[in-house]
Amino acid sequence: MTPHLRSPYFLLFALAAIGGAVLGPVPAASAADPDAEARSILTVNCQKCHGPVKQKGGIRLDSRDGAVAKGDSGSPAITPGKAASSELLRRVTAKDVNERMPPDGALTVAEIDALRKWIDAGAAWPKDGTAPATTAKTELVVTDEDRRHWAFKPLAKVELPAATSGRVRTSIDPFVLAGLAAKKLSPSPPADPRTLIRRVTFDVTGLPPTPDEVQAFVRAGDQEAAYEVLVDRLLASPQYGERWGRHWLDVARYADSGGYESDTDRPKAYHFRDFVIKALNEDMPFDEFVRRQLAGDEIAPDDPRAVAATGFLAAGPGETLPDTLLEEERQRLRYNELDDMVSTTGAALLGLTVGCARCHDHKFDPIPTRDYYRLLAGLHSGNRAEVLLGTRVEVERTTRVRAAWEKKRKDAEGDLKTWREGQRAVLGPKLRAAKFDTLPISDADKKLLRDNPDSPEAKALAKKHERAIAVTDDEVRAAADDAARRHEQELAGRLADLKKDEPPAGPSALAFKDFGPKPAASWLFRRGDFHDRTIPVELGFLTVLTRGKAAVDYWNEAKAGGDRGDTTYQRRAIAIWVTDADRGAGPLLARVIVNRVWQHHFGEGLVRTPNDFGARGDRPTHPELLEWLANDFVAHGWKLKRLHRLILLSATYRQGSTFDPEKSKADPDNRLLWRVRPRRLEAEVLRDALLAVGGTLNSEMYGPAFKAPIPADAMVARNVKSPYPLDIPDTAAVRRRSVYMFHKRVIPHPLLQAFDAPDAQQCAGQRATTTVVPQALTLLNDPFVRARASDFAGRLEKEPGAAAADRIDRAYGLAFGRPPTGAERSAGVEFLKAQERDRSARQPKAAPAEVRRLALTDYCQVLFGLNEFLYVD
Incomplete structure (x- = not known):
């Protein structure tokens, strides 16, 4: 959560970096003039921001007027005469670095004491005209100094450092070796072949290597050549897109339902997921990958995949609004959803907390509120919608044919309704009156109903006996003559024939679509108040990331490259700016995606705050390496597979993971990469590995999401509009890879939830990795885990070698890619014997084959719970 959301009514994060530029003359300070000394502290340390x-x-x-005026938070910085209750003093003395000001360094004890005494004395200010005449707030100004932040600079060429020692396999290694040498550290020895093939196979495909693949790699005569072949084979496999597509879907907060209380299903959302997987497998240049997600329909309107790609904007949580909802609530939800789109675009693509500027200028980064609303203006002219897929000719034809059919259907329904209403108007009163005689009322009341039906007394009687005197359609039909009935049948038959001939609706996807060619009116909402519509804004971008090319120039370029008359082309302008490596946000985009790729290969990025490259984010551990990789990435066509190969072939990646206590003393967090840190399998990878080892993984790719069985007691949601099924059988259809599983936001899958799968409520740049008791309990009790253990046991029984030792050898090969040690084999044999004895005692009527199968299932489930199965390396 961004800082301003953690503390929405705080006084802003008030005071700027120590040592900043002095704005104007600094008052002379002396012991004789404590007031001047305090003001000098403010001038030097605070007035920059x-x-x-x-x-x-x-x-x-x-x-003084500015210091005692209320800021965005509603509180003043200084309360004269009351230092203890002044926000300024609280901030400069705060122990929390996220609150303490100045942000880049603390004031000295003497400086804090001087400020305290000055405020307690009344915070005097000179009246000789040296202070500014006005204290009116102006908008945040982005300066050249702001642009000098390391993440905001243009890409700069970096020379490879000279490697003085250690193995060098790719251009990555000299940078890492230089960092280690500066701390007098050395890299770890290379990982053994079995460890390496397991690591890289899980890393690239999210699945375990088969025993045959492990044996072939281990026995290769030329390990270097064999490893290169292995890397190329894995990157070319279709499973690469499934594995790395999951990483991007985390960032895109993808799910198959809308979330919130109703959590309505989105059955057509999967087209975006399929676009991501296919684009990665085809190695689509990343800049094009990004452009299509922002404006695929404006870039390639005849390409269904490009249209579906805009599901990136539509993927966030969204409520299905009832017709009865007040307009004010509709507007509130509308701008909350637009905020989700702007915030996700900023975090996912640029690694910036742009959403923090919704209500006020960003507290730490040079992002004015106006920049936020200028970006929002580019999305304000459209919304998520189910969009037809196909070429424009196909879509136009489908739309035209469907519209013509809809008109005929409505006309036929109208004719039938009008005829029936006419018949009821003629025959209904007589039929109704005939029923008066059957009512258990007096003759006087019956006469009243016939002769004076509009009197209050008659209406009360009719209301009381409403059901008894009601006339049904069948009664009207029975009372009609033959000609009338034939005519009604003709009208009903015509409607039925039309419904039989309904033309196909055509494939559609949940995507983003503009309302029309004219941009919608947009405003800057001060303090986020959508009622405040006095400051109009037009399309624009982040000022700090724009160099020498105005938003209108990008927009003109976008419109010049398109031929549609039903869209604004504003999103295409944003897409061009985001990927412009010369004058737009392209340099930051490249740094962010390079860092994300590095993070998923090593567990942590070179920047360990992947969604925050701003002032409060971590600085890169290897800034020259990040810059070199970003330059190389852009220079070679934004190709992700080339970047993967560069990393995977490096000696840094191929290191072992053995812990060294001496190296840890110098670098306890392994920031210098002296080893590869062991990592637990992600939730989806764990589920897929269970299926793969059990031999029941369904490799079918793409298409609608499948709903996996979820125990009824795990469904706590009660108000959803699309209830989750309670009786899903465990068949091959639900044993596909987890990336194709239906993700319902308010009903998470228990296994995935236990192992830290994100909830898709917002952009997830980095998953939490917890170690908690429910994970062990899940592996022991989850019916899915037990079923896969049974599959594993069945697979072992079908393979050659019926002896317990043979099955244990095969189980280790499938689960861990290695043979068991002698002690592990002996322990496994003893375990099977003990389980068979225990099972026989508890189930004396069970057949011996069933007992052996249950014992073997128990053993397989034990293997699933071992750290060696759950962790890579």
Whole structure:
């Protein structure tokens, strides 16, 4: 959660970096003039961000009026005479680095004491005209200094360092070796072949290597050549897109339902997921991959996959609004969903917390509120919708044919309804009156109903006996003459024939679509108040990432490259700017995706805050390496597979994972990469591995998501509009890879939830990795895990070698890619014997074959719970 959401009514994160540029003359300070000394502290340390040029959080500290005025939070920085209750003092003394000001360094004890005494004395300010005449808040100004933040700079060429020692396999290694050498550290020895093939196979495909693949690699005469062949084979496999597509779906907060209370299913959302997997398998250049997700329908309107790609914008949570909802609530939800789209675009593509500027200028990064609303303006002209897929000619034909059929259907329904209403109007009163005689009422009341039906007394009687005197359609039909009945049958038959001839609706996807060619009116909502519509804004981008090319120029370029008349082309302009490596946000986009790829190969990125490259994010552990990789990535066509290969073939990646206590003393967090850190399988990879080892993984790719069985007691949601089925059988159809599983936001799959799968409520740049008791209990009790253990046992029984030792050898090969040790084999044999004895005692009527199968299933489930199965390396 962004800082401003953690503390929405805080005074802004008030004071800027120590050592900043001095804005204007610094008052002379001396022991004889404590007031001047305090003001000098403010001038030197605070006015860079809270002076005449910038007023972060709506605070100015270059005059008394500004210092005591309320900021965006509603509180003043200084309360004269009350230092203890002044927000300024609280911030400069805060122990939490996220609250303490200045953000890049603390004030000295003497400086804090001087400020405290000055405020308690009344916070005097000179009246000689040295202070500014006005303290009115102005918008945040993005300066050249802001652009010098390492992440915002243009790409800069970096020379490879000279490697003085250690193995060098790719251009990555000299950078890592240089960092290690500076700390007098050395890399770990290379991983053994069995470890390496298991690591890289899980890493690239998300599945375990088969025993035959392990044996072939281990026995290869030329390990270097064999490893290169292995890497190329894995990157070319269709499972690569499934594995790495899951990473991007986390970032895109993809799910198959809308979330919120109703959590309506989105059966057509899967087209976006399929686009991601196919694009990665085809090695689509990443800049094109991004452009299509923002504006595929405006870039390639005749390509169904490009249209489906805009599901990136539509993938976030969204409520299905009832017709009775007040307009104010509709607007609130509308701007919340637009905020999700802007925030996700900023976090996923640029690694910035853009959403923090929704209500006020960003507290830490140079993102004015106006920039946020200028980006939002580019999305305001459209919304998520189920969009027909096909070429424009096909879509136009389908739309035209469907519209003509809909008109005929409505006309036929109208004719039938009008005829029936006419018949009821003629025959209904007589039939109704005939029923009066059957009512258990007096003759006077019956006469009243016939002769004076509009009187209050008659209406009360009719209401009381409403059901008894009601006339049904069948009664009207029976009372009609033959000609009338024939005519009704003709009308009904015509409607039935039309419904039989209904033309196909055509394939459709949940995507994003503009309302029309004219941009919708957009405003800057001060403090996020959508009622405030006094400051109009037009399409624009983040000022700090724009160099020498205006938004209107990008928009003109976007419109010049398109031939549609039903869209604004504003999203295409955003897409061009985001991927422009020369004058737009392209350099940051490249750094962010390179860092994401590195993170998924090593467990942590070179920047360990993958969704925050701003002032509060971590700096790169290897800044020159990140810059070199980003340059190389852009220079070679934004190709992801080339980047993967560069990393996977490096000696850094091929290191062992053995812990070294001496190296850990110098680098306890392994920030310098002196080893490869062991990593637990992600939730989906764990599920897929269970299926693969059990021999029942269904490799069918693409198409609608499948709903996996979920125990009824795991479904706590009660108000969803699309209830989750309670009786899904465990068949081959639900044993597909987890990337194709239906993700219902309010009903998470228990196994995936236990092992830290994200909830898809927002962009997930990095998953949490917890170690908690429910994980062990899940492996012991989850019916899916037990079923896969039974599959595994059945697979072992079908393979050659009926002896217990043979089955244990095969089980280790399938589960761990290695043979068991002598002790492990002996322990396994003893376990099977003990389980067979125990099972026989508990189930004396069970056949011996059944007992052996249950004992073997128990053993397989034990293997699933071992760290060696759950962790890579």
